[in-house]
Amino acid sequence: MTTFQLEKHVNYVKSLDKKSDFDSVVMEHLRMSGAYWGLTALDLMHSLNDMDGEEIAAWILKCQHDCGGFGGNIGHDPHILYTLSAVQILALFDKLSVVDADKIAKYISGLQREDGSFAGDEWGEIDTRFTYTAVSCLSLLKRLDSINVEKATDFLVRCRNFDGGFGCTPGAESHAGQIFCCVGALAILGALHHVDRDLLGWWLCERQVKAGGLNGRPEKLPDVCYSWWVLSSLIIIDRAHWISKEKLRDFILNCQDQDRGGISDAPDDAVDVFHTFFGVGGLSLLEYPGLKSIDPAYALPVDVIDRVFYGQKS
């Protein structure tokens, strides 16, 4: 059986910050999220201490705007997605105190619309991802009371489809990534009674292809990142025992670059930090030995979540 190349993955993630090829340059606008993926992967692999938390926190603060929101990098416009990533990274380093939680909460609550939905930024695009982002971020900051939780829940429920899944807006096609966002947000809001667990579990289990990997929608190829979106959702609704975990584990392990480290979307493809994080996260959900366990709704290590909510030091 293939083994997990922990050390190589750690080295791979650490090497990313120094890259300056063209592909990295055109990714600069989402560096905040890239940092969250890489750093959380490192923490799951017990290697966060190698990183300079002070320096990273200082950079994060430079990405904050007067409105309270964060950009994906210095000089980029604020967006709710990067605001969550910033807060998540600070939570990893136990540095949430360096930001003004009320200011961030004000930015996020300002993005809630009359129907309960959230815009991603001032330009008004609506998506259930942004609801998840708002809910997760405010919960980490203990500011959920700054939004209309009831309306936010109603909007998520309106995005539910006949197949039990959820899409990005009311009536939009079910998609595993959007399902994670909706189910994760409902879990944080304590509103999982709106989910038909059997129906949704059925749709999610049908994402597992015979070879073991998970796809994100009907008729699509399996992809490592869906190990996260699908499996975390299944765990949240308590239906993960309906799939073959062994086959899924083997699929993820087969997507490793055995020589240079990193995990790709599918076997023999090029690795990237996004799939490395979701591959490691998926293995963590599968309780793979040697990894920290990860919280399926917050997508942060469980000890970080415990520290945020119960003040327990790891």
Place this chain on the structure above:
Amino acid sequence: MDGPEEDNTTRGRVLLADLDLIFLNDPLIDELGFVHPSQLLSLHSDGAAATSKPPFVGRTPKSSSLTSGSSNPEDEPYAHADCSRKSEHGVDLIENLEDLPIDEGLVQNGVPYDRMAFWSGEHKLAISAVALAPLYKSAKEAFTFSSAEYKKLCQAEETASSAASQALEADMKHHGNGTVSPNQKKSALEDSLMSYSRALVLVNCDHATAWNMRKRLLPKRAADGDVLVAELRLAGVVLSCAPKSEETWAHRRWVICQMINNGVPRMKLDLILESESKLVEAVAERCPMNYRGWRHRGWLVTQMSFVQVAIELYRTKLWASLHVADNCCFHYRRTLLLQLLKSQVPGIVESRELAATAEEKELNMRVLKVALFDGSETRALWKEEVDWTKHLITRYLGREALWLHLRFLFYYWRLHIRRTVSPARAKEDPDGVQHECDSKHTFISMDSEQQFVSICLSACASNLTEDANKQREFAASYKLWVLMNGFQQQKQESRRLSAPPVDKRDSIRMLLNDMAPHRSKLWEGLLTGS
């Protein structure tokens, strides 16, 4: 040694200026491709004949010879484009090519742009892969500098009292041409920012900050609607190269909302929505199962008139039957069907604008007959969709999207439609108790569907292909779907699957484990509720 660095910067600036020149010369450019330098050479030598070849239409840009084995990249919901942009620019290749000379192709006749970096003709634009990095770098630097300048200017304007600035402006007008007024400087900066942001989004489709700058500036220029039409065209250029770019699709929606806010006439809006819908279809042709693209099409429906929705339903039928694995298109039809059902509410017809010509009136009436169903029309519409889906299922084995569509049709008919379209029966059952309709009225019942499953199973009984395996699995799971949804009480609000009756449980369990043993845990969980 900053010599080569210096060269690169100069080269980038020249490329940026060349790009302006190209768009100035041909404002109707609607397609973009990133090409290998050798492809660029052949474009220049072949001329117009080359436009039917890569990187243009008829192919997915990602599978160009430039890219290295990227397989059907997924679009990422929560985390943007990471999957889809992967190896789009062929990193290895660019590294190997950096030594090639780039500034030797400048020609003096025609539009004097760098022939080693660009090719333009037939409203198409090709950019050499080796020119992307210097172009992007220069655009970024210029954009960053100019946005900072622009912000300063705007802030200064805000802080100065309006009276004072008006006085200043009057003063400027009076004294005439000698100096540059803050307004002139501002408008020059706006022009530059439009140019720099265009270069940025052409090379990096998800550069939201560049798109946002355009959103800030466009309302100042949108006095004539052509500016917004041109903006849709630019977003189209980007999508021709990056069909999954969610920032670009979102930008389109923003532009259309601007048009609506500016009071675009209904007839014109109908045309815009129609061409948007066609654009998504064209993109879907090259890039299947494109969630962000189809999401855009679904959004269009919320803006469409009732008649247009009916026309869309009619128009997408052929495309769907030619793309039976594309779940997105079948979902789009579900959106359209549900939208039509919503429109049953009385008053919808009155609220429509009257058709202008007799011909339009006739078309509208014809569509209305299909769309504005009374009970029998809804029944006919639903039956047609069911028959068509079943026809496709028997013709194309093992297509998940088709079986899912059938699940939808059964589910909605049973739980949401059947009673509302049978007023006569509703009168017979004032307490709302559900009865199985007479078989002659019921084209989709528990019996009919179980029968259909049996037919499908026996039709492929001796077929050992993977498609037939899938067909058996989907047929068996559809039977479970029918059993678990068919016995439900009609309570829409608290929908829950219900376990099949005990006497049916053993046979369906056996069937499922026969046809799809790899999902035995799922079947056991659904059947026993554990």
